Amino acid sequence: MRKRALLLGIHAEPPRWLQIVYMSIVPVIAIAGYYWISSNYLADNPHGKLLPSFMMMLRRFLVLTSFSGIDFELNWVWGFIPVPDITLIGSLFWGDTAISLFLRLLTGLTIASAVGLILGLNIAMFRTLQFLVLPWVTVLSFVPVVAVMPILLIVLGIGEEAKIVLIILGLVFIITLSMYEKTREIAQELLVNARTLGATDLGLTYRVVLPMVIPDLLQTMRLNMGIAWYCLLMGEAIAAQQGLGYRIFLFRRVGPDMAGILPYVICITLFAFAIYYLLGCIERRLFPWKTDGEKQ
Template sequence: MGLRIINRRPGRGGALFWGALPFLAVLALYLTFSAMRLADNPNDKLLPALSTIAETVVRLAFTPDQRTGQVLLWVDTAASLARLAWGLAVSAALGLVIGIASGLVPYLRAGLSPFVAVVSLIPPMALLPILFISFGLDELSKVVLIVIGIAPFLIRDLAMRVEAIPPELVIKAQTLGASTWQIITRLVLPTMLPKLIDALRLSLGPAWLFLISAEAIAAQDGLGYRIFLVRRYLAMDVILPYVAWITLLAFLMDWGLRAINRRTSPWLTRGMA
């Protein structure tokens, strides 16, 4: 049994090696095809050299723009993170309040569950024109798109997790004289907060997608705005660093949420990915 590959686990060094291997393979492929294209056409823009990308990063991250006097990468990052933070915060609040209420109170569950289920099936991007017409082209429409995109998922996930709480715990709390509010604040809420953080981690990808899509259509700054602004010029030396930066930001947000769970609820996150 010990010889089977499913029973073998890499050590720390092996895990680092196997984790880095796909990234190194992608980098090697990029360098190879970039060198081939640039050998045929030194002005090729599709796969710019790493030196060209590095020069662009320095210009975007450390050099003020001649027209606005602002450092574009940080201005775009601040704008996108502010929109994303508002969208995630509102979605988390709705998910927590409505999810707990729907999962714990049968009458609310009967009234809210069908509506939330239907809303969750609406493609959020199909609503983008409606949001721009209703809320204008400013920040609110972008935040609302994120909320519509991920709040129904959070609500449904939290409601199902509340329903999965062992009934004997709720019965025991009632036997000890706990009111509905005390059951929520002392039993359900502490149990659901780590679950909410896990659900937020799973929602980061869709949240970034909705944000970038909204910024691409109607914005004056933001990471998505910048990517779609330069696409007409085939400026891959700008697009690729911005995509890598968005990926890094998403990774850091995921890591931060996971660290919060490990610190605040180690008994629930033991063994969590």
């Protein structure tokens, strides 16, 4: 009998330790490569700012994250969304994170998901809405958000509203269309069955179908997280006083402060991945009936 391949081949099944070794090859090469380029660069230009060493980045990052005291005020957007006034917090990084992540990103994401879910569900269930709304949602989903940004800034000013609306506009049509598709995928037999069990129009939509598409909503959010971040950073880059995106562009103007930019980029990536991972966990934990372990 032939020995099972460890390294190559379609049927290769490397043991766990080898899998970990394989996984770490790319980052090790990347880090080592950067270290080599950066140290060569710094040897030639001892005061160069373009390729900071890891130690320089760490030192800069510690400065950015250190607290000098926590104090903040609450302001309200549209009367119901609390806005912590972060300038009073000592740490630039955590202030930026709080305002970008919890205020702008999560608010935008929540509103876009809620609207997209309800809209997509109803479009799929009620035929009138398919003619009334669906074509225009499809057309609007093709409008590049960046092109609309100047209009938003003119209409809504440079406050929080414009940036939240930007995220909502970037996501809501995609989520609507996705929820429409997912609702349409539910077997007709199941809907007819619910009818024979006495479901009314609204009962069918909100008691039968809605709970069945919630996991799909989480999945759509997860997969379109990139767009949300894109809209967030774009909005912050153009007009903001705080935020992760704002800070990166500020560092570029005053320096360029690469030792500050790189940790920010790494952290943004980590946050994005953490949210992606968390949504995946929630999906598996809350909806055990959905996971594809065994087929029905």
